[in-house]
Amino acid sequence: MKKDSEEIMLMKGNEAIAHAAIRCGCDGYFGYPITPQSEVMETLMELEPWNTTGMVVLQAESEVASINMVYGAAGCGKKAMTSSSSPGVSLMQEGISYMAGAELPGVIVNVMRGGPGLGTIQPSQADYFQAVKGGGHGDYKMPTLAPASVQEMADLTVLAFDLAFKYRTPTMLLADGIIGQMMEKVVLPPYQSRLTEDEIRVKCPWATLGKPHGKKPNYITSLELLSEDMENLNKRLQARYRILEKEEVRFEEIACEDADYVFVAFGISARVCQKAVEIARSEGIKAGLLRPITLYPFPVEKIKELSNRVKGFISVELSAGQMVEDVRLAVNGKVPVEFYGRMGGVVPSPNEAFNALKDKLIQ
Amino acid sequence: MKVTDIVNPANLVYKKNSVLNDLPMHYCPGCSHGVVHKLLGDIIEELDIQEQTIGVAPVGCAVFAYKYLDIDWQQAAHGRAPALATAIKRLLPDRYVFTYQGDGDLAAIGSAETLHACNRGENIVIIYINNGIYGMTGGQMAPTTLLGMKSTTSPKGRMYERDGNPLDMPKLLAGLDGVCYVTRQAVHTVGAVKKCRRAIKKAFEYSALNRGTSIVEVVSTCNSGWKLTPDGANKWMVENMFSQYPLGDIKDTIQTEKK
Numbered sequence: 001m002k003k004d005s006e007e008i009m010l011m012k013g014n015e016a017i018a019h020a021a022i023r024c025g026c027d028g029y030f031g032y033p034i035t036p037q038s039e040v041m042e043t044l045m046e047l048e049p050w051n052t053t054g055m056v057v058l059q060a061e062s063e064v065a066s067i068n069m070v071y072g073a074a075g076c077g078k079k080a081m082t083s084s085s086s087p088g089v090s091l092m093q094e095g096i097s098y099m100a101g102a103e104l105p106g107v108i109v110n111v112m113r114g115g116p117g118l119g120t121i122q123p124s125q126a127d128y129f130q131a132v133k134g135g136g137h138g139d140y141k142m143p144t145l146a147p148a149s150v151q152e153m154a155d156l157t158v159l160a161f162d163l164a165f166k167y168r169t170p171t172m173l174l175a176d177g178i179i180g181q182m183m184e185k186v187v188l189p190p191y192q193s194r195l196t197e198d199e200i201r202v203k204c205p206w207a208t209l210g211k212p213h214g215k216k217p218n219y220i221t222s223l224e225l226l227s228e229d230m231e232n233l234n235k236r237l238q239a240r241y242r243i244l245e246k247e248e249v250r251f252e253e254i255a256c257e258d259a260d261y262v263f264v265a266f267g268i269s270a271r272v273c274q275k276a277v278e279i280a281r282s283e284g285i286k287a288g289l290l291r292p293i294t295l296y297p298f299p300v301e302k303i304k305e306l307s308n309r310v311k312g313f314i315s316v317e318l319s320a321g322q323m324v325e326d327v328r329l330a331v332n333g334k335v336p337v338e339f340y341g342r343m344g345g346v347v348p349s350p351n352e353a354f355n356a357l358k359d360k361l362i363q
Numbered sequence: 364m365k366v367t368d369i370v371n372p373a374n375l376v377y378k379k380n381s382v383l384n385d386l387p388m389h390y391c392p393g394c395s396h397g398v399v400h401k402l403l404g405d406i407i408e409e410l411d412i413q414e415q416t417i418g419v420a421p422v423g424c425a426v427f428a429y430k431y432l433d434i435d436w437q438q439a440a441h442g443r444a445p446a447l448a449t450a451i452k453r454l455l456p457d458r459y460v461f462t463y464q465g466d467g468d469l470a471a472i473g474s475a476e477t478l479h480a481c482n483r484g485e486n487i488v489i490i491y492i493n494n495g496i497y498g499m500t501g502g503q504m505a506p507t508t509l510l511g512m513k514s515t516t517s518p519k520g521r522m523y524e525r526d527g528n529p530l531d532m533p534k535l536l537a538g539l540d541g542v543c544y545v546t547r548q549a550v551h552t553v554g555a556v557k558k559c560r561r562a563i564k565k566a567f568e569y570s571a572l573n574r575g576t577s578i579v580e581v582v583s584t585c586n587s588g589w590k591l592t593p594d595g596a597n598k599w600m601v602e603n604m605f606s607q608y609p610l611g612d613i614k615d616t617i618q619t620e621k622k
Contacts, residue, residue: 028454056453061479065446068439068476072419072447075437078454098440208435208451210415210458219429221420221438 008187013153014180016188017083017109017173018043020157021055025192027078028056030069032088035121036177037111040083053194063088067095067108074104075220077200077207079161083109085177086127087118090135096170097136100237101222103206105164107157109173111180114318114345122345123177125267128322131174132296139234141241143171143248144295146266150184156293158189163248165203167240174295176318178268178347241297250293251302255281259288261361262306264327265316266292268347273316275350280357287357295323303330312336312361316353319343336361380404382413382433389427393593395583396424396492398550399559400431403463403490406564407434416459417451419444421473423465424499425492442473445480448487459567461488466507467497470532474506477532484541484575488566491533491578494585495604502588506530509607514588529607533580537614544569544577545613551584551597555610562612569617582608 011019017040021029031041041059049055056073060066066082073080084092089110099106110131114124129135131144143163145156156173164171200207211217224230252270255277256262263273270291280287290306292299303313312335315324324339331337340356342348348356382404390396407413413434420428422441429436439447444462452460469477469491480487496514497503504514504521507529511520521529537545544566548559559581566577582604586596612618 028450030450056450058449058453060446061475064443065449065476065479068443068446069450071439071443072437072450073454075447076417076451076454078450080450094440095443102438208417208437209455210417211413211433211435213414217429217433218435219438220436221429223426223438 006187008185010183010185011150012039012181012183013147013150013175014039014111015043016150016154016186017157018047019188020154021081022047022049022053023189023191024158024161025053025079025194026055026081026161027194028058028069028073028080029082030058030060030066030073030080031082032060032063032066032084034085034088036113036123036180037083037085037109039180040109055194063091064095067092070106070108071095071099071102071104074099074106075102075208077204077209079165079194081107081109083111085111085113086115086124089127089130093130093136096142097138097140098222099170100136100140100142101138101233102220103168103237104170104220105168106170107160107164107173108170109175112174112176114343120345121177123268123318123347124343124345125176125269125318126320126322126343127174128295128317128319131172132298132326140237141244141296143167143169143244143297144174145172146174146293146295147179148267148270148291149179150182150186153179154186154188167244169240174267176267177345245297248294249297249299249301251299252291252293254289254291256288256290256306258286260286260311261288261357262310262313263287263289263316263353263357264292264303264313264323265289266295266323269316269318272348272350273353276353276357279350279354285358285362298326298330300330303327307331307334310335312338314338314340314357314361316348316356317341318347380408382407384431384433386430388431390424391587393584393586393596394424395494395550395581398556399490399492399581400428402550402556402560402563404432405560406567407432409564410567412459412567415457416461417455419448419451419460419462421462421464421468423468423497425463425465426499428463442468442471443476444468444473445476445485445487445489449480449483449485452485452487456486459488459570461490461567461570463490464492465498466491466493466495466505470506470530474532478536481536481542481576481578482539486570486573487576488570489576489578490563491580492583493580493608494583494588495529496585496588498585498588502585509603531608533578533613536578541575542578542614543575543616546578546615547580547582547608547610547613549582549600549610551600572617574617580608582610
């Protein structure tokens with residue numbers, strides 16, 4: 001990404017999201033406090049963007065209200081977002097499904113913590129299924145981006161808005177408690193101005209800004225009582241998802257060129273596995289890392305291609321094993337696919353990940 | 364005498380407003396929704412705010428309100444209309460934003476969104492249709508159902524011991540500083556329709572003053588849910604609903620200041 005100033009700053013991942021949102025021309029943030037992501041709204045309230053860019057920041061009464069405020073703002077063609085952590089994102093599922101059905105763009109940040117239930121405030125990746133399989137009701141998919149650094153918290157916030165508007169879909173930034181809380185250096189994205197109403201009317205002709213004289217009104221709705229009409233809406237959504245799957249897959253490969261064994265991991269697990277690859281290489285084992293940046297669309301073709309030349313995969317996750325199912329579907333039985341994970345907020349060490357590789361795939 | 368001699372502007376005594384679409388409404392004959400829709404169209408036309416008005420439709424019988432008024436609309440999830448309206452009004456502060464909600468939508472599932480939008484003093488209009496029942500789903504008990512009133516989920520009548528008392532949301536909301544105008548109206552007689560029209564107009568005018576939320580409750584009939592004829596439902600409403608939900612202004616901060 002092009003930066004207008006290469007000023008390097010040190011901040012938390014959650015803070016980077018707030019800065020990036022203001023800089024990319026976000027019109028509105030609506031949220032409710034929950035650990036470990038409260039710094040997103042706290043940073044916005046400190047930065048007071050309503051005095052500079054005019055961005056609205058509002059603390060809502062619940063996550064249910066937050067996501068519906070995002071719906072209302074998005075319906076006006078505005079760039080709107082919310083952020084929360086796992087229990088709060090569960091509450092938002094209704095709103096996300098409505099946004100998918102009403103074809104509304106918006107960004108939802110989930111800084112995941114351990115569950116189920118109130119769980120723990122420690123980091124987790126156990127909301128993978130909820131994010132990529134459609135956590136709410138109905139047939140829908142949601143572009144899901146997995147940042148693995150504070151830099152990516154900023155960069156992927158910008159990308160999330162771009163994808164949301166390009167495909168008229170709610171888009172999720174799926175981080176975890178460590179990426180949210182840890183401090184790293186970051187170069188913030190350049191400032192983009194917020195769209196004017198005239199620009200919104202051109203870019204989002206469906207937006208409800210008030211019906212211009214002599215024109216037909218706009219309706220934002222996910223309701224179609226006739227089965228055939230509802231099926232057509234679904235077909236339109238599915239066609240869009242197929243394009244997403246073709247055009248928007250993003251991943252990072254580390255040492256995969258000559259690898260015999262490949263770790264598949266995202267977010268903080270990918271950072272752990274990056275170190276595990278180094279340990280493996282120092283012991284003469286040719287390990288590599290495939291890090292999906294988009295969890296939906298998933299890098300299916302890349303994994304297929306790798307499965308023609310590696311001896312096995314191991315998916316490392318902060319969960320009981322969720323993404324591993326998608327890795328297995330992509331590999332389709334060609335080579336073994338193993339899993340190693342910790343739950344409840346426990347983060348494995350690089351040695352644990354390396355030992356799991358040895359125990360499950362090599363010995 | 365030709366038809367054009369009679370049908371000409373000089374003889375015009377009544378004209379349908381231009382905001383109301385020429386669509387057959389899906390509402391049951393005798394339902395109050397149609398009259399309230401017409402009043403909204405009247406007022407949007409009279410105030411000349413068709414291009415500046417954004418409506419938020421609920422889940423319930425009025426879910427298709429967006430088909431009947433020729434303005435921009437958003438259709439909300441059940442109960443969430445005030446959250447949508449909050450964001451729309453905050454991002455487009457010079458627009459007129461109103462929600463149109465039933466009693467299940469506003470007083471039950473959306474009670475939190477309603478209470479907090481009002482407490483923040485969002486400069487929106489809330490049109491609240493209270494018929495004491497869930498009409499669309501077939502006549503179940505609502506928070507507003509009268510004691511002893513039968514519904515499909517209270518077949519022997521609402522019981523205080525089991526279901527609590529009917530919930531009077533406007534009275535409760537009138538206690539909030541964020542709310543500037545609360546009134547309770549009906550549309551069962553010509554006189555009542557005229558009063559209701561004035562109330563809705565006032566609510567829209569107040570919403571442009573940035574003084575907080577305006578709420579117009581319309582105590583309404585649901586003759587199919589109540590299992591009554593349209594006329595019988597009107598009579599039943601007068602005899603039973605009005606003692607629980609008395610008509611008139613509950614709060615008018617701006618009028619009070621003028622006195």
